[in-house]
Amino acid sequence: MSLEPLTLTDILIATVPLMLIFATLFAFTTWLERKALARIQNRIGPNKVGIPCTRIGLFGLGQPAADGIKMIFKEDIVPRGADRLFHLLAPILALIPAMLVLCFLPLNFPWIKNIQGLVKPFMLDGAVIFFFAITGLNTLAVFMAGWASRNKYSLLGGIRAVAQMVSYEIPLVLSAVIVVMMVGSLNAAEIVKEQADEYWFILSPWGFTAFVIFFIAALAETNRSPFDLPEAESEIIAGYFTEYSGFKFALFFLGEYIAMFAISGLAVTLFLGGGDGPGVTMNPEDQGLATEAFPGLSAVWFLAKIFALIAVMIWLRGTLPRLRVDQLMGFAWKFMLPLSILNILVAGFAWHAEQLDNTIITVITWVISFAVLYGAASGLNQLNRGKVRPREYKYAE
């Protein structure tokens, strides 16, 4: 592999639109989430802010801009005992990894295709492993924020976040391993091409199991409800960002949503066929490039799939109550981990069966693997059910 020298312009063309697009999508998603949650709770949601100085409401679409202006002009308060440097660095560190991993997603933007040399750095051989490595840095930012605030609730939130993220990273990575095994490559573009040639991995029994595990672990990894224990407002105020206000808080908020986009993007890449869809055909020789009905169609498909996943996340947030800490840990270690290890074994056998290239054997393998996985999931459920005890109150009653 050799990298052709890129000029500064090429790099800017590749990175700046990525940041702008996802920042805009962030603004839209906050509006969408508030609207959807409001409808779930039988409210209307933001509907006032539209075009300034007029009565035109535009369904409250101006709300993100108003929020942004408010955030910028709010006072930035640093607690007296806080570690000022780390208090400043933590929100920045929360945003950088989330932004950085966006470039590993195989998004076929039309302007990237015009520059051949530019495709190379994005099509890293180890894109998937890089993705997990850099997403893991988010944990440090959360811990840093909790520690630097010099507030016991912040610290509790930080410690909770670290424990939760470390636990859920294991099923997250193990379920991605299955896709890597089936494709035989860590390259995101090759994974997408394989799915365009064969089938989307979510359609196979092991792929579906892996996708469900991946999605649940992704919820926990991005601190989304029902796994939002690090910021549980009924217990520890706001968790690790209790002491943050103004623009620093906005940075945390932005980082959280960008991380949501990024991890949904990885789920789309691994299980939902990436930019594949009607009107798009993947070229066999140029990896990562596709022939489209019109330029940018593949990127549109990709973003649409991301938004479908985001919509599910919002829906879950509106419907599910928050987990308890022991339930959270038990779920990761006693249910998701054994199931994902078993899933790897099943996928290994299925891969060998597919190599035989015999339709009957493939069908039998699919049926057997579905039965095994379903049995394992319900068995684990039964095993764990008896062990969940009602909560013992130590300081209340």
Add this chain to the structure above:
Amino acid sequence: MNEVVAFWILSVIAVFGALVAVRKRNLIHGVFALLVFFAGLSGLFLLLLAEFIAAVQVLVYIGAVGILLLFAIMLTERVTGDDDRRVTSRGWFWGLVVTAAVFVVLLLPAIQQLPPPKAAQTIDPSVKELGHKLMNPYVVTLEVLALLLTAALIGAVTAAQGVRMPKEEDSPE
């Protein structure tokens, strides 16, 4: 040209991180400085086109070792992390000598063939190649390492379970 600039930037970051990690009395600051050093090192690996090693550097050292260090500090009593004094020791001169000696010994093979030879062929380190190597000639080593790590994991769990913490109700308060 670009590579040279990138190399110097990353080197300065790495050396700065390492120095701060050693000099800071505040343990949490020290750990984060160490992580900066690891990140700089990972960037240097990336510059050598060893992208898998770079990713593993981030994944293992920053992701796992860093978190482990932070947990160890949090769980240790009487380490509050606010001590801002600098570390000074009387033996710094001999320490410097030993450091220099170790540095020279490590560089000895390179020094012996001093005008550095031109690279005979371009190295092409790819993830695929690495995977084949791990699965074919080094598979026994890999398995033994995996066994060792599993044993360590089970041992750690056993050790952690062996110590029963006294219950809160039993304490004299």
